Amino acid sequence: MGFVLPSTTSYVVYKSSSTIKSKKYNKRNYSSVSRVQVGGSKISSWLSNRLLFQGKEINTTRKTTTKYWIITVSSQTALEEFVNCSGSKGVHESAGISRSKSKVLRNKGIERPVIIGVAADSGCGKSTFLRRVNEIFGTKVSQSHTPQGELVTVICLDDFHTLDRKGRAEKKVTALNPEANNFELMYQQIAALKEGYDIMKPIYNHQTGLIDPPELIQPNHIIVIEGLHPWYDARMKQLLDFTVYLDISDEVKVAWKIQRDMAERGHKLENILASIESRKPDFQQYIDPQKKDAVAVIQVLPTRLIPDDTEKKVLRVRLIQREGIQGFQSVYLYDEGSTIDWIPCGRKLTCSYPGIKFHYGPDNWYNHDVSVLEVDGNFEKLEELIYIESHLNNTSTKFYGEITQQLLRNSSAPGSNNGTGLFQVLTALKMRQLYEELTGKSIAPVLV
Ligand SMILES: Nc1ncnc2c1ncn2[C@@H]1O[C@H](COP(=O)(O)OP(=O)(O)OP(=O)(O)O)[C@@H](O)[C@H]1O
Numbered sequence: 462m463g464f465v466l467p468s469t470t471s472y473v474v475y476k477s478s479s480t481i482k483s484k485k486y487n488k489r490n491y492s493s494v495s496r497v498q499v500g501g502s503k504i505s506s507w508l509s510n511r512l513l514f515q516g517k518e519i520n521t522t523r524k525t526t527t528k529y530w531i532i533t534v535s536s537q538t539a540l541e542e543f544v545n546c547s548g549s550k551g552v553h554e555s556a557g558i559s560r561s562k563s564k565v566l567r568n569k570g571i572e573r574p575v576i577i578g579v580a581a582d583s584g585c586g587k588s589t590f591l592r593r594v595n596e597i598f599g600t601k602v603s604q605s606h607t608p609q610g611e612l613v614t615v616i617c618l619d620d621f622h623t624l625d626r627k628g629r630a631e632k633k634v635t636a637l638n639p640e641a642n643n644f645e646l647m648y649q650q651i652a653a654l655k656e657g658y659d660i661m662k663p664i665y666n667h668q669t670g671l672i673d674p675p676e677l678i679q680p681n682h683i684i685v686i687e688g689l690h691p692w693y694d695a696r697m698k699q700l701l702d703f704t705v706y707l708d709i710s711d712e713v714k715v716a717w718k719i720q721r722d723m724a725e726r727g728h729k730l731e732n733i734l735a736s737i738e739s740r741k742p743d744f745q746q747y748i749d750p751q752k753k754d755a756v757a758v759i760q761v762l763p764t765r766l767i768p769d770d771t772e773k774k775v776l777r778v779r780l781i782q783r784e785g786i787q788g789f790q791s792v793y794l795y796d797e798g799s800t801i802d803w804i805p806c807g808r809k810l811t812c813s814y815p816g817i818k819f820h821y822g823p824d825n826w827y828n829h830d831v832s833v834l835e836v837d838g839n840f841e842k843l844e845e846l847i848y849i850e851s852h853l854n855n856t857s858t859k860f861y862g863e864i865t866q867q868l869l870r871n872s873s874a875p876g877s878n879n880g881t882g883l884f885q886v887l888t889a890l891k892m893r894q895l896y897e898e899l900t901g902k903s904i905a906p907v908l909v
Pocket residue numbers: 581582583584585586587588589590717718720721875876877881882
Protein backbone atom coordinates (compact mmCIF):
# COMPACT_ATOMS: atom_id res chain seq x y z
CA MET A 462 0.00 0.00 0.00
CA GLY A 463 2.97 2.32 0.04
CA PHE A 464 3.21 2.97 3.77
CA VAL A 465 4.16 1.04 6.88
CA LEU A 466 1.33 0.00 9.15
CA PRO A 467 2.30 0.49 12.84
CA SER A 468 2.12 -2.60 15.00
CA THR A 469 -0.49 -1.34 17.54
CA THR A 470 -4.19 -0.91 16.65
CA SER A 471 -4.71 1.56 13.85
CA TYR A 472 -7.70 3.53 12.69
CA VAL A 473 -8.29 5.55 9.59
CA VAL A 474 -9.55 9.03 10.50
CA TYR A 475 -11.17 11.19 7.87
CA LYS A 476 -13.45 14.13 7.45
CA SER A 477 -16.93 13.79 6.04
CA SER A 478 -19.51 16.61 5.90
CA SER A 479 -17.54 18.65 8.42
CA THR A 480 -17.45 15.79 10.94
CA ILE A 481 -14.35 13.81 11.83
CA LYS A 482 -15.00 10.07 11.45
CA SER A 483 -12.97 6.97 11.98
CA LYS A 484 -12.77 3.36 10.84
CA LYS A 485 -10.68 0.59 12.19
CA TYR A 486 -7.85 -0.02 9.79
CA ASN A 487 -7.81 -3.05 7.62
CA LYS A 488 -7.29 -3.43 3.95
CA ARG A 489 -11.01 -3.39 3.18
CA ASN A 490 -11.57 -0.20 5.18
CA TYR A 491 -8.60 1.36 3.64
CA SER A 492 -9.97 0.91 0.12
CA SER A 493 -13.37 2.33 1.09
CA VAL A 494 -11.90 5.28 3.00
CA SER A 495 -9.63 6.15 0.15
CA ARG A 496 -12.71 6.88 -1.94
CA VAL A 497 -14.11 9.44 0.57
CA GLN A 498 -13.71 13.02 -0.57
CA VAL A 499 -12.10 14.80 2.39
CA GLY A 500 -10.28 18.06 3.12
CA GLY A 501 -6.76 16.84 3.86
CA SER A 502 -5.23 20.18 4.79
CA LYS A 503 -7.96 20.88 7.33
CA ILE A 504 -7.46 17.53 8.96
CA SER A 505 -3.77 18.21 8.95
CA SER A 506 -4.09 21.46 10.93
CA TRP A 507 -6.71 19.94 13.22
CA LEU A 508 -4.45 17.03 13.96
CA SER A 509 -1.27 18.99 14.51
CA ASN A 510 -3.08 21.25 16.98
CA ARG A 511 -4.44 18.26 18.82
CA LEU A 512 -1.01 16.70 19.02
CA LEU A 513 0.29 19.74 20.88
CA PHE A 514 -1.14 18.28 24.05
CA GLN A 515 -1.92 14.72 23.19
CA GLY A 516 1.29 13.89 21.39
CA LYS A 517 2.41 11.30 23.91
CA GLU A 518 -0.67 9.20 23.49
CA ILE A 519 -1.33 9.28 19.78
CA ASN A 520 1.07 8.64 16.94
CA THR A 521 0.20 9.25 13.34
CA THR A 522 1.32 7.87 10.07
CA ARG A 523 0.27 9.69 6.95
CA LYS A 524 0.07 8.34 3.47
CA THR A 525 1.00 11.47 1.60
CA THR A 526 -0.79 10.75 -1.66
CA THR A 527 -4.31 10.59 -0.14
CA LYS A 528 -6.25 12.73 2.25
CA TYR A 529 -6.69 10.76 5.42
CA TRP A 530 -4.76 9.84 8.51
CA ILE A 531 -3.85 6.54 10.06
CA ILE A 532 -4.00 6.99 13.84
CA THR A 533 -2.40 4.51 16.17
CA VAL A 534 -3.92 4.44 19.63
CA SER A 535 -3.63 2.31 22.71
CA SER A 536 -7.36 1.62 23.05
CA GLN A 537 -10.75 2.13 21.47
CA THR A 538 -11.61 4.59 24.28
CA ALA A 539 -8.62 6.74 23.47
CA LEU A 540 -9.70 6.86 19.86
CA GLU A 541 -13.25 7.81 20.79
CA GLU A 542 -12.08 10.65 23.00
CA PHE A 543 -9.81 11.81 20.25
CA VAL A 544 -12.38 11.69 17.49
CA ASN A 545 -15.49 12.66 19.40
CA CYS A 546 -14.13 15.73 21.15
CA SER A 547 -16.85 18.36 20.77
CA GLY A 548 -14.48 20.68 18.99
CA SER A 549 -14.10 18.30 16.10
CA LYS A 550 -17.00 19.81 14.24
CA GLY A 551 -17.37 22.64 11.77
CA VAL A 552 -15.18 25.71 12.14
CA HIS A 553 -14.16 24.67 15.65
CA GLU A 554 -12.73 21.34 14.63
CA SER A 555 -9.29 22.30 15.93
CA ALA A 556 -10.57 23.08 19.45
CA GLY A 557 -10.13 20.41 22.09
CA ILE A 558 -9.80 19.30 25.69
CA SER A 559 -6.76 17.61 27.22
CA ARG A 560 -7.18 14.03 28.31
CA SER A 561 -5.37 14.35 31.59
CA LYS A 562 -5.69 17.01 34.26
CA SER A 563 -3.60 20.14 33.93
CA LYS A 564 -0.18 20.35 35.59
CA VAL A 565 -1.12 23.91 36.52
CA LEU A 566 -3.40 22.60 39.27
CA ARG A 567 -0.45 21.26 41.24
CA ASN A 568 1.95 24.05 40.30
CA LYS A 569 -0.45 26.74 41.46
CA GLY A 570 -2.14 24.80 44.25
CA ILE A 571 -5.59 25.05 42.68
CA GLU A 572 -8.23 22.61 43.91
CA ARG A 573 -10.84 23.79 41.48
CA PRO A 574 -11.24 27.05 39.59
CA VAL A 575 -14.00 29.43 40.68
CA ILE A 576 -16.03 30.35 37.61
CA ILE A 577 -17.70 33.76 37.30
CA GLY A 578 -19.99 34.93 34.47
CA VAL A 579 -20.28 38.56 33.37
CA ALA A 580 -23.02 39.22 30.82
CA ALA A 581 -23.88 42.33 28.84
CA ASP A 582 -24.44 43.60 25.34
CA SER A 583 -21.49 44.89 23.37
CA GLY A 584 -20.22 48.30 24.51
CA CYS A 585 -21.82 48.08 27.97
CA GLY A 586 -18.65 48.28 30.03
CA LYS A 587 -17.58 44.65 30.52
CA SER A 588 -13.90 45.38 29.80
CA THR A 589 -14.02 48.50 31.97
CA PHE A 590 -15.52 46.49 34.86
CA LEU A 591 -13.05 43.64 34.48
CA ARG A 592 -10.10 46.03 34.56
CA ARG A 593 -11.35 47.10 38.00
CA VAL A 594 -11.72 43.45 39.04
CA ASN A 595 -8.12 42.75 38.07
CA GLU A 596 -6.96 45.80 40.02
CA ILE A 597 -8.73 44.55 43.15
CA PHE A 598 -7.24 41.08 42.75
CA GLY A 599 -3.86 42.74 42.23
CA THR A 600 -3.41 40.69 39.08
CA LYS A 601 -1.08 41.76 36.33
CA VAL A 602 -2.49 40.32 33.13
CA SER A 603 -0.79 39.11 29.98
CA GLN A 604 -1.23 40.99 26.73
CA SER A 605 -2.32 37.83 24.92
CA HIS A 606 -5.70 37.46 23.21
CA THR A 607 -7.09 36.06 26.47
CA PRO A 608 -5.85 38.09 29.45
CA GLN A 609 -4.29 35.63 31.89
CA GLY A 610 -2.98 36.74 35.27
CA GLU A 611 -1.55 34.98 38.29
CA LEU A 612 -5.04 34.65 39.82
CA VAL A 613 -7.57 35.52 37.14
CA THR A 614 -8.13 34.52 33.51
CA VAL A 615 -10.78 36.40 31.51
CA ILE A 616 -12.27 34.45 28.62
CA CYS A 617 -14.28 36.41 26.06
CA LEU A 618 -17.17 34.30 24.81
CA ASP A 619 -17.06 35.98 21.38
CA ASP A 620 -14.42 33.29 20.79
CA PHE A 621 -17.23 30.75 20.47
CA HIS A 622 -18.79 32.44 17.42
CA THR A 623 -19.21 29.78 14.74
CA LEU A 624 -20.04 32.24 12.01
CA ASP A 625 -17.40 34.77 11.11
CA ARG A 626 -18.34 38.32 10.07
CA LYS A 627 -18.86 37.36 6.44
CA GLY A 628 -20.81 34.24 7.39
CA ARG A 629 -23.17 36.26 9.57
CA ALA A 630 -23.73 38.80 6.80
CA GLU A 631 -24.48 36.02 4.31
CA LYS A 632 -26.88 34.25 6.66
CA LYS A 633 -28.32 37.58 7.82
CA VAL A 634 -27.91 36.77 11.51
CA THR A 635 -26.32 38.86 14.24
CA ALA A 636 -23.60 37.66 16.63
CA LEU A 637 -26.28 37.62 19.33
CA ASN A 638 -28.22 34.87 17.59
CA PRO A 639 -27.51 31.40 19.07
CA GLU A 640 -27.09 30.17 15.49
CA ALA A 641 -23.86 32.15 15.31
CA ASN A 642 -22.41 30.53 18.46
CA ASN A 643 -21.18 27.08 19.51
CA PHE A 644 -22.85 26.58 22.90
CA GLU A 645 -21.99 22.89 22.97
CA LEU A 646 -18.27 23.59 22.74
CA MET A 647 -18.61 26.49 25.19
CA TYR A 648 -20.21 24.21 27.77
CA GLN A 649 -17.76 21.35 27.21
CA GLN A 650 -14.71 23.59 27.48
CA ILE A 651 -15.79 25.66 30.48
CA ALA A 652 -16.87 22.47 32.29
CA ALA A 653 -13.46 20.96 31.45
CA LEU A 654 -11.63 24.00 32.86
CA LYS A 655 -13.70 23.79 36.02
CA GLU A 656 -12.73 20.13 36.33
CA GLY A 657 -9.07 21.08 35.89
CA TYR A 658 -8.36 20.21 32.26
CA ASP A 659 -6.47 22.33 29.72
CA ILE A 660 -8.38 23.40 26.65
CA MET A 661 -7.55 24.54 23.14
CA LYS A 662 -10.05 27.38 22.89
CA PRO A 663 -11.05 28.88 19.55
CA ILE A 664 -10.39 32.56 18.88
CA TYR A 665 -12.67 35.09 17.18
CA ASN A 666 -10.55 37.86 15.73
CA HIS A 667 -12.32 41.24 16.01
CA GLN A 668 -9.72 42.90 13.78
CA THR A 669 -10.31 40.63 10.82
CA GLY A 670 -13.77 39.24 11.63
CA LEU A 671 -12.37 35.72 11.14
CA ILE A 672 -12.03 32.62 13.30
CA ASP A 673 -8.33 32.11 14.14
CA PRO A 674 -6.50 28.91 15.20
CA PRO A 675 -7.13 28.02 18.85
CA GLU A 676 -5.03 28.94 21.87
CA LEU A 677 -4.11 26.96 24.97
CA ILE A 678 -6.02 28.01 28.10
CA GLN A 679 -5.24 26.41 31.42
CA PRO A 680 -7.26 26.37 34.64
CA ASN A 681 -6.68 29.28 37.00
CA HIS A 682 -7.82 30.22 40.52
CA ILE A 683 -10.61 32.31 38.98
CA ILE A 684 -11.92 32.06 35.44
CA VAL A 685 -14.20 34.90 34.36
CA ILE A 686 -16.27 34.26 31.27
CA GLU A 687 -17.58 37.49 29.81
CA GLY A 688 -19.72 38.20 26.82
CA LEU A 689 -23.15 38.07 25.32
CA HIS A 690 -24.32 34.63 26.48
CA PRO A 691 -22.52 33.39 29.61
CA TRP A 692 -25.61 31.59 30.91
CA TYR A 693 -27.97 31.56 27.95
CA ASP A 694 -27.48 27.77 27.85
CA ALA A 695 -29.04 26.33 31.00
CA ARG A 696 -26.10 23.96 31.50
CA MET A 697 -23.74 26.92 31.69
CA LYS A 698 -25.75 28.36 34.57
CA GLN A 699 -24.90 25.27 36.64
CA LEU A 700 -21.18 25.86 36.12
CA LEU A 701 -21.13 29.44 37.39
CA ASP A 702 -20.29 30.26 41.00
CA PHE A 703 -21.27 33.92 40.64
CA THR A 704 -23.06 35.95 37.97
CA VAL A 705 -23.04 39.66 37.15
CA TYR A 706 -25.24 41.35 34.56
CA LEU A 707 -24.51 44.88 33.31
CA ASP A 708 -27.95 46.27 32.48
CA ILE A 709 -27.40 49.47 30.56
CA SER A 710 -30.53 51.33 29.45
CA ASP A 711 -30.88 52.03 25.74
CA GLU A 712 -30.30 55.77 26.08
CA VAL A 713 -27.03 55.33 27.98
CA LYS A 714 -25.89 52.44 25.77
CA VAL A 715 -26.31 54.60 22.68
CA ALA A 716 -24.35 57.45 24.28
CA TRP A 717 -21.44 55.16 25.30
CA LYS A 718 -21.36 53.32 22.00
CA ILE A 719 -21.44 56.48 19.90
CA GLN A 720 -18.61 57.99 21.92
CA ARG A 721 -16.45 54.83 21.64
CA ASP A 722 -17.19 53.75 18.09
CA MET A 723 -16.74 57.25 16.66
CA ALA A 724 -13.64 58.16 18.69
CA GLU A 725 -11.85 54.80 18.76
CA ARG A 726 -13.16 52.83 15.81
CA GLY A 727 -13.86 55.57 13.25
CA HIS A 728 -17.50 54.50 12.65
CA LYS A 729 -20.09 56.93 11.31
CA LEU A 730 -22.99 57.99 13.54
CA GLU A 731 -25.69 56.66 11.20
CA ASN A 732 -23.94 53.26 11.00
CA ILE A 733 -23.69 53.01 14.78
CA LEU A 734 -27.38 53.83 15.20
CA ALA A 735 -28.35 51.36 12.45
CA SER A 736 -26.26 48.62 14.05
CA ILE A 737 -27.84 49.22 17.47
CA GLU A 738 -31.34 49.09 15.91
CA SER A 739 -30.63 45.91 13.95
CA ARG A 740 -29.37 44.12 17.09
CA LYS A 741 -32.29 45.12 19.29
CA PRO A 742 -34.67 42.20 18.62
CA ASP A 743 -31.93 39.60 19.21
CA PHE A 744 -30.71 41.48 22.25
CA GLN A 745 -34.19 41.35 23.73
CA GLN A 746 -34.69 37.70 22.86
CA TYR A 747 -31.32 36.19 23.75
CA ILE A 748 -29.22 38.49 25.95
CA ASP A 749 -31.51 40.58 28.14
CA PRO A 750 -33.40 37.60 29.69
CA GLN A 751 -30.18 36.51 31.43
CA LYS A 752 -30.49 39.44 33.83
CA LYS A 753 -33.34 37.88 35.73
CA ASP A 754 -31.02 35.12 37.03
CA ALA A 755 -27.94 37.19 37.90
CA VAL A 756 -26.78 37.37 41.51
CA ALA A 757 -25.72 41.01 41.00
CA VAL A 758 -27.07 43.43 38.40
CA ILE A 759 -25.54 46.85 37.83
CA GLN A 760 -28.32 48.84 36.19
CA VAL A 761 -27.48 52.17 34.56
CA LEU A 762 -30.30 54.60 33.82
CA PRO A 763 -30.67 58.27 32.90
CA THR A 764 -30.65 60.61 35.88
CA ARG A 765 -33.85 61.72 37.57
CA LEU A 766 -32.13 64.81 38.92
CA ILE A 767 -32.21 66.72 35.62
CA PRO A 768 -35.57 66.85 33.82
CA ASP A 769 -35.25 65.64 30.17
CA ASP A 770 -31.47 65.27 30.38
CA THR A 771 -30.02 64.71 26.92
CA GLU A 772 -26.30 64.56 27.71
CA LYS A 773 -26.33 61.31 29.74
CA LYS A 774 -23.33 62.48 31.75
CA VAL A 775 -25.22 62.23 35.02
CA LEU A 776 -26.45 58.70 35.70
CA ARG A 777 -28.76 56.88 38.09
CA VAL A 778 -27.11 53.58 38.93
CA ARG A 779 -28.66 50.69 40.85
CA LEU A 780 -26.93 47.69 42.39
CA ILE A 781 -29.55 44.93 42.48
CA GLN A 782 -28.40 42.16 44.84
CA ARG A 783 -30.06 38.79 45.21
CA GLU A 784 -30.91 37.71 48.75
CA GLY A 785 -30.45 34.18 50.07
CA ILE A 786 -27.44 33.28 47.91
CA GLN A 787 -24.82 31.23 49.73
CA GLY A 788 -21.54 33.10 50.09
CA PHE A 789 -23.05 36.44 49.06
CA GLN A 790 -24.12 39.05 51.60
CA SER A 791 -25.66 42.14 50.08
CA VAL A 792 -24.25 45.59 50.78
CA TYR A 793 -26.56 47.86 52.73
CA LEU A 794 -26.85 51.48 53.74
CA TYR A 795 -27.26 52.29 57.46
CA ASP A 796 -29.77 49.63 58.45
CA GLU A 797 -30.19 46.25 56.76
CA GLY A 798 -33.67 45.70 55.35
CA SER A 799 -34.95 49.25 55.94
CA THR A 800 -35.90 51.64 53.16
CA ILE A 801 -33.73 54.72 53.18
CA ASP A 802 -33.43 57.86 51.05
CA TRP A 803 -30.28 59.80 51.71
CA ILE A 804 -28.99 63.09 50.37
CA PRO A 805 -25.43 63.23 51.71
CA CYS A 806 -24.60 66.68 50.24
CA GLY A 807 -23.59 69.22 52.87
CA ARG A 808 -20.65 69.56 55.20
CA LYS A 809 -18.99 66.22 54.49
CA LEU A 810 -19.71 65.75 50.80
CA THR A 811 -19.29 68.48 48.24
CA CYS A 812 -22.04 68.45 45.63
CA SER A 813 -22.58 70.75 42.70
CA TYR A 814 -25.64 70.80 40.41
CA PRO A 815 -27.64 68.55 40.21
CA GLY A 816 -26.52 66.97 43.52
CA ILE A 817 -26.46 63.34 44.69
CA LYS A 818 -29.22 61.11 45.99
CA PHE A 819 -28.89 57.64 47.53
CA HIS A 820 -31.61 55.09 48.01
CA TYR A 821 -31.53 51.68 49.67
CA GLY A 822 -34.24 49.12 50.29
CA PRO A 823 -35.72 45.68 49.68
CA ASP A 824 -37.35 45.03 46.32
CA ASN A 825 -38.47 42.31 43.93
CA TRP A 826 -36.57 41.39 40.77
CA TYR A 827 -38.30 38.89 38.47
CA ASN A 828 -39.84 37.14 41.48
CA HIS A 829 -36.60 37.10 43.45
CA ASP A 830 -36.07 38.93 46.75
CA VAL A 831 -33.37 41.54 46.27
CA SER A 832 -31.80 44.51 48.04
CA VAL A 833 -31.25 47.57 45.92
CA LEU A 834 -28.62 50.22 46.52
CA GLU A 835 -29.01 53.24 44.27
CA VAL A 836 -27.04 56.41 43.60
CA ASP A 837 -28.09 59.22 41.28
CA GLY A 838 -25.55 61.95 40.49
CA ASN A 839 -21.80 62.51 40.32
CA PHE A 840 -19.20 62.67 43.07
CA GLU A 841 -17.47 66.02 43.01
CA LYS A 842 -14.37 65.08 45.03
CA LEU A 843 -13.40 61.40 44.97
CA GLU A 844 -11.45 61.55 48.22
CA GLU A 845 -14.68 62.49 50.01
CA LEU A 846 -16.10 59.07 49.11
CA ILE A 847 -14.69 57.87 52.41
CA TYR A 848 -17.74 59.55 53.96
CA ILE A 849 -20.08 57.43 51.80
CA GLU A 850 -17.98 54.31 52.43
CA SER A 851 -18.27 54.76 56.19
CA HIS A 852 -22.07 54.48 55.89
CA LEU A 853 -22.05 51.28 53.80
CA ASN A 854 -22.05 47.88 55.49
CA ASN A 855 -21.27 44.31 54.37
CA THR A 856 -18.86 45.74 51.81
CA SER A 857 -16.33 42.88 52.06
CA THR A 858 -13.45 45.35 52.31
CA LYS A 859 -10.27 44.32 54.12
CA PHE A 860 -9.46 47.74 55.59
CA TYR A 861 -11.22 51.03 56.21
CA GLY A 862 -11.11 53.13 53.05
CA GLU A 863 -10.43 50.30 50.58
CA ILE A 864 -13.31 51.32 48.28
CA THR A 865 -12.25 54.96 48.20
CA GLN A 866 -8.66 53.97 47.60
CA GLN A 867 -9.65 51.72 44.67
CA LEU A 868 -11.65 54.51 43.04
CA LEU A 869 -8.86 57.03 43.57
CA ARG A 870 -6.28 54.65 42.07
CA ASN A 871 -8.35 54.38 38.91
CA SER A 872 -9.84 57.84 38.93
CA SER A 873 -9.49 58.23 35.16
CA ALA A 874 -11.40 55.00 34.40
CA PRO A 875 -14.91 55.61 33.02
CA GLY A 876 -17.50 55.92 35.78
CA SER A 877 -15.12 56.48 38.71
CA ASN A 878 -17.04 59.60 39.72
CA ASN A 879 -20.49 57.98 39.81
CA GLY A 880 -22.41 54.88 40.84
CA THR A 881 -21.02 52.73 38.01
CA GLY A 882 -17.48 52.88 39.41
CA LEU A 883 -18.64 52.56 43.02
CA PHE A 884 -20.84 49.52 42.32
CA GLN A 885 -18.22 47.87 40.12
CA VAL A 886 -15.77 48.09 43.02
CA LEU A 887 -18.38 46.69 45.44
CA THR A 888 -19.13 43.81 43.05
CA ALA A 889 -15.43 43.04 42.57
CA LEU A 890 -15.01 42.91 46.38
CA LYS A 891 -17.91 40.43 46.51
CA MET A 892 -16.11 38.26 43.93
CA ARG A 893 -13.00 38.30 46.10
CA GLN A 894 -14.95 37.30 49.19
CA LEU A 895 -16.77 34.52 47.35
CA TYR A 896 -13.46 33.15 46.07
CA GLU A 897 -12.10 33.16 49.62
CA GLU A 898 -15.19 31.42 51.00
CA LEU A 899 -15.23 28.76 48.29
CA THR A 900 -11.54 27.98 48.41
CA GLY A 901 -10.57 28.78 52.02
CA LYS A 902 -7.70 30.87 50.66
CA SER A 903 -7.01 34.51 51.35
CA ILE A 904 -6.13 37.23 48.84
CA ALA A 905 -4.02 40.06 50.16
CA PRO A 906 -5.55 43.49 49.56
CA VAL A 907 -3.76 45.82 47.20
CA LEU A 908 -2.16 48.63 49.14
CA VAL A 909 -0.93 51.84 47.55
N1 LIG B 1 -19.21 53.63 33.63
C1 LIG B 1 -18.99 54.19 32.45
N2 LIG B 1 -19.22 55.51 32.28
C2 LIG B 1 -19.00 56.08 31.08
N3 LIG B 1 -18.58 55.41 29.98
C3 LIG B 1 -18.34 54.11 30.11
C4 LIG B 1 -18.54 53.43 31.35
N4 LIG B 1 -18.23 52.11 31.18
C5 LIG B 1 -17.86 52.00 29.89
N5 LIG B 1 -17.93 53.18 29.27
C6 LIG B 1 -17.57 53.46 27.88
O1 LIG B 1 -18.33 52.58 27.05
C7 LIG B 1 -17.52 52.07 26.02
C8 LIG B 1 -17.58 50.54 26.05
O2 LIG B 1 -16.97 50.06 27.24
P1 LIG B 1 -16.24 48.64 27.26
O3 LIG B 1 -15.22 48.56 26.17
O4 LIG B 1 -15.77 48.43 28.65
O5 LIG B 1 -17.49 47.72 26.92
P2 LIG B 1 -17.53 46.19 26.51
O6 LIG B 1 -18.81 45.67 27.05
O7 LIG B 1 -16.29 45.49 26.96
O8 LIG B 1 -17.58 46.30 24.94
P3 LIG B 1 -17.34 45.16 23.81
O9 LIG B 1 -18.08 43.94 24.21
O10 LIG B 1 -17.93 45.78 22.57
O11 LIG B 1 -15.85 44.98 23.71
C9 LIG B 1 -16.10 52.62 26.24
O12 LIG B 1 -15.89 53.72 25.38
C10 LIG B 1 -16.11 53.08 27.67
O13 LIG B 1 -15.27 54.20 27.85
